[in-house]
Amino acid sequence: MDMKRSYYEDIELFGSGTVLFWAIILLAGLLAAPFFATQYHVYLFNLILVHIIVAVGLNILVGSTGQIALGHGGFFAIGAFVTVLLMTKLQLPFFVALLGSAFIAAFFGFLLGLPALRLEGPYLAIATLAFGLAIMHIIGHMELFGGRTGLSAPPLDIGIPQLGFSWVLHSQVSKYYLILAITVGMVLFAINILKTKAGRAFVAIRDSEIAAEVIGINLAVYKTLAFAVSAFYAGIAGGLYAFVLGFFDPFTFNLILSVIFLVMVVVGGLGSVMGAIAGATLITYLMYDLFKNVGEVPVVGDLLVSFSRQWLTVSGIDNFNLIALGLVMIGIIIFEPLGIFGAWIRVKKYWKTWPF
Amino acid sequence: MAFFNVAHLHISFGGLKAVNNISFDVQRNEIFSIIGPNGSGKTTIFNLISGIYRPDEGRIVLEGENMVGKTPDRIARKGIARTFQNIELFANATVMDNLMLGRHIHMRTGIFGGAFMFGSRSRAAREEVAHREKVERIIDFLELQSVRDQFVGGLAYGKRKLVELGRALAMEPKVMLLDEPSAGMNTEEKDDLTIWIKDIRDDFQVTILLIEHDMNMIMGISDRVLAMNQGREIIQGAPGEVQRHPEVIKAYLGEEAIA
Numbered sequence: 351m352d353m354k355r356s357y358y359e360d361i362e363l364f365g366s367g368t369v370l371f372w373a374i375i376l377l378a379g380l381l382a383a384p385f386f387a388t389q390y391h392v393y394l395f396n397l398i399l400v401h402i403i404v405a406v407g408l409n410i411l412v413g414s415t416g417q418i419a420l421g422h423g424g425f426f427a428i429g430a431f432v433t434v435l436l437m438t439k440l441q442l443p444f445f446v447a448l449l450g451s452a453f454i455a456a457f458f459g460f461l462l463g464l465p466a467l468r469l470e471g472p473y474l475a476i477a478t479l480a481f482g483l484a485i486m487h488i489i490g491h492m493e494l495f496g497g498r499t500g501l502s503a504p505p506l507d508i509g510i511p512q513l514g515f516s517w518v519l520h521s522q523v524s525k526y527y528l529i530l531a532i533t534v535g536m537v538l539f540a541i542n543i544l545k546t547k548a549g550r551a552f553v554a555i556r557d558s559e560i561a562a563e564v565i566g567i568n569l570a571v572y573k574t575l576a577f578a579v580s581a582f583y584a585g586i587a588g589g590l591y592a593f594v595l596g597f598f599d600p601f602t603f604n605l606i607l608s609v610i611f612l613v614m615v616v617v618g619g620l621g622s623v624m625g626a627i628a629g630a631t632l633i634t635y636l637m638y639d640l641f642k643n644v645g646e647v648p649v650v651g652d653l654l655v656s657f658s659r660q661w662l663t664v665s666g667i668d669n670f671n672l673i674a675l676g677l678v679m680i681g682i683i684i685f686e687p688l689g690i691f692g693a694w695i696r697v698k699k700y701w702k703t704w705p706f
Numbered sequence: 707m708a709f710f711n712v713a714h715l716h717i718s719f720g721g722l723k724a725v726n727n728i729s730f731d732v733q734r735n736e737i738f739s740i741i742g743p744n745g746s747g748k749t750t751i752f753n754l755i756s757g758i759y760r761p762d763e764g765r766i767v768l769e770g771e772n773m774v775g776k777t778p779d780r781i782a783r784k785g786i787a788r789t790f791q792n793i794e795l796f797a798n799a800t801v802m803d804n805l806m807l808g809r810h811i812h813m814r815t816g817i818f819g820g821a822f823m824f825g826s827r828s829r830a831a832r833e834e835v836a837h838r839e840k841v842e843r844i845i846d847f848l849e850l851q852s853v854r855d856q857f858v859g860g861l862a863y864g865k866r867k868l869v870e871l872g873r874a875l876a877m878e879p880k881v882m883l884l885d886e887p888s889a890g891m892n893t894e895e896k897d898d899l900t901i902w903i904k905d906i907r908d909d910f911q912v913t914i915l916l917i918e919h920d921m922n923m924i925m926g927i928s929d930r931v932l933a934m935n936q937g938r939e940i941i942q943g944a945p946g947e948v949q950r951h952p953e954v955i956k957a958y959l960g961e962e963a964i965a
Contacts, residue, residue: 357838358826360802539821546820546830547813554796554807561794564756565877566782566811575817621798 361545363538380530384523392522396594398634399526399533400587405614405630406540406623407583412612413621414544415576416556417466418475421482423608425581428455429588430598431489434501443510452585458485459581463574482608490600500599503592522594529590536583540623543579552576553621584611610637613675617682619691628690636675709734710881710913715754715764724750725761726937732881732915737907739916739928741948743957747937748917749791752883755915756788757781768881783811785880789870789887791917797859801850801869804858805841808876813837844872848902863890868899875906881913882906888920896920900927925949933957 354360364370384392408422432451436442442450462481469477489495506525509517519525543549551572554562563569592598610633618629658670686693708731715728725747732738740748753759755766757778766773773781787808796804815823815830823830845851848868853861858869867887874882884903888896900923906912918924924931925945932942935957941948948954 357835357842358831360838361823361831361834362826363824538824542823542830543817543820546823546834547810547815548817548820550799550803550807551810553799553803554810557796557798558794560758560778561790561796562807563778564758564782564788564794565807565873566779567807568777568779579817 363541377534381527384526389522392526393594394634394639396522396526396529396590397638398631399529400591400594401611401614401630401634402627403533403536403587403590404584404611405618405626406537407580407587408611409580409615409618409621409623409626410540410543410549410552410583411576411580412615413619413626414549414556415552415573417573417576418471418612419478419577419580420475420605420608420612421462421478421480421485422580422584422611423603423605424482424485425455425459425584426588426591426607426611427485427489427600427603428458428581429585430592430603431495431501431588432585433589434503434592435494437504438501441512443512444506444508448586448589451589452582455585455588456578456582459577459579459584460574462581463577466577467570467573479605479608482603483605486600486603486605489603495600498599498601500597500602501592502597503595506593525593529594532586532590536586537623537627540583544623548572548575556621613679617679617689619689619694622689622691624694625689625691628694632678632690633675636678637671640671640674708732709769711765711767712751712755713765713767715751715766716762717750717754717759718762723937725754728764728932728934728937728939730932730942732913733929735907735911735913736929737903737914737916737927739918739924739931739945740934741918741921741924741931741954742934742940745936746934748934749885750937752788752885752915752917755781755883756786782877782879785878786883787874787877787879787881788883789867789874789885791885791889793863793866793870795858795866795870795873798857800855800857801845801853801861801872802838802841802855804869805844805872805876806837808873809837809841811877841876844875847875847905848872864892864895867891871902875910875912878910879912881915883915883917885917886919887916888918888923896923899923903927921949 359365364373383395387395404422404426408419411417411419429451432454433447436447436450437444462478465477466474490498495501506519507516508519508528509515519528551562551567554565554567555569555572559569595602614629614633615626616629617633618627619625654670682689688695710732713729715725716723717725728751730738740751742748750759754761755773757773757776757780761774764774768784768786771784773784773786776784796807813833815833819830822828823834825831845854848871850865850868850872853865858866861869867890871884871887887903888899891899903914903916904927907914916928928945930943931945931948933940933948933951933954940953940957941951
């Protein structure tokens with residue numbers, strides 16, 4: 351039984367000592383993780399963190415505001431390309447470039463939000479999808495963005511080299527700590543946003559536009575705001591992604607990537623920040639790591655490889671990841687439409703009321 | 707000049723004149739009811755007032771300011787709140803959040819202020835708490851404590867009607883439009899509701915426009931009544947006067963009520 355003594359406890363970041371305790375344990379685990387992981391796994395952690403930022407932002411738009419979006423690969427690309435260009439061409443410090451690119455992505459989000467005022471459902475899906483594709487091709491055709499060959503990221507200097515204060519992060523591990531700090535910040539911001547005025551207005555628009563209007567919510571303002579905020583998140587994530595990869599071309603940000611972002615949010619649980627985190631983690635792991643080396647699976651490895659070569663693919667064994675991904679998606683949609691977050695709620699309820 | 711004034715309101719959908727030359731004045735702190743059979747244009751009048759439809763002709767004036775042509779959210783900010791016949795709540799949010807949304811127009815926290823709500827002394831947190839106190843008073847008033855943290859989608863119909871009423875009340879409006887607030891309630895709940903509506907008028911100083919089918923309720927709490935049929939006014943006046951009007955009895959209460 352939780353007893354509350356002040357209204358502030360309703361909106362506190364850590365509702366109880368237990369939550370704070372587990373949050374600290376988790377953070378300690380995340381800080382210690384690189385010491386027990388291989389170089390490759392730290393790279394994978396970085397990918398997961400970057401995807402968490404995108405998923406949390408996309409969830410504000412799709413889960414909370416109810417506006418479907420299939421073009422977040424576009425904002426992700428803007429974040430990556432603009433951050434690198436601001437650093438190499440304008441010699442801006444990293445953090446300024448990162449924020450700058452995120453605001454530029456947010457501006458494009460606002461622009462994409464304008465047609466969204468008139469579109470919904472499948473029509474909006476198509477409009478955003480077209481945006482994602484257009485960004486990819488526009489970038490691919492401009493020399494400024496390196497054309498089809500793409501760009502390589504400069505050394506990640508988080509100081510201000512212009513003032514003689516330079517702090518270059520070389521290894522994946524040092525980048526991991528930077529990205530972890532930014533991810534934690536972005537997640538906390540999202541939790542707070544959803545608990546305050548703007549977040550509630552988003553949910554209101556999702557549940558009933560007409561009721562939202564008659565209680566004084568300006569639909570145009572808040573819909574475009576939701577697009578801008580979620581594009582901002584994708585922009586930040588894109589800027590970090592550039593340094594995780596080190597080198598990228600426009601086709602890194604293809605349509606599949608946009609779709610995968612949406613999958614993360616749906617699999618995690620629409621409308622929940624924790625769900626988005628879980629979804630991004632699971633899907634990234636499935637795509638990039640699980641069955642990466644099917645041949646090394648004990649006993650059945652060789653069999654699976656030959657089975658796959660013969661029946662499942664024309665190109666090799668890589669598609670085991672995609673098959674696992676597909677199965678997980680189908681399974682979750684059938685058995686737990688609310689996603690991972692829905693399953694978590696059920697487990698929590700079970701323990702709270704146990705043994706009844 | 708009356709506090710709230712509707713003059714020569716017209717709107718037609720295709721060839722159908724849904725609202726045809728309706729005019730009425732409402733005084734401050736009055737309970738003004740609109741009655742009429744289904745399809746007579748009552749809800750359409752509410753939709754015109756709250757800006758969901760735009761009238762073909764006519765004026766809607768609150769405290770000397772014309773509301774025609776304003777968007778629904780502008781009208782809400784001017785002090786007109788409403789409930790819906792078929793309940794328009796935010797089903798996947800808690801009762802608390804629904805009521806807090808009623809405070810939307812009174813809150814200042816923006817997206818950045820909200821994002822930086824760290825600690826109980828941040829601006830966003832202080833504003834949040836202040837408005838939660840106001841909402842808590844409404845929860846007390848409408849006796850919603852037991853469902854405070856429940857999701858609205860899972861509540862009984864009568865409770866949801868109350869949450870919607872509470873949300874309108876949280877807006878601290880000058881005028882409140884209630885569209886069949888007692889529909890789906892049992893006798894006991896209706897009695898409570900009647901008392902609450904009177905209290906909203908007396909204690910919260912809200913002027914009320916009411917659409918209702920329950921004649922006991924109408925006759926019990928209305929100061930004045932407008933009866934309409936097929937988009938036109940039949941009569942307006944004191945409840946007793948309207949109730950006795952032969953055309954009202956014929957159109958609305960049925961032929962046998964004359965006997």
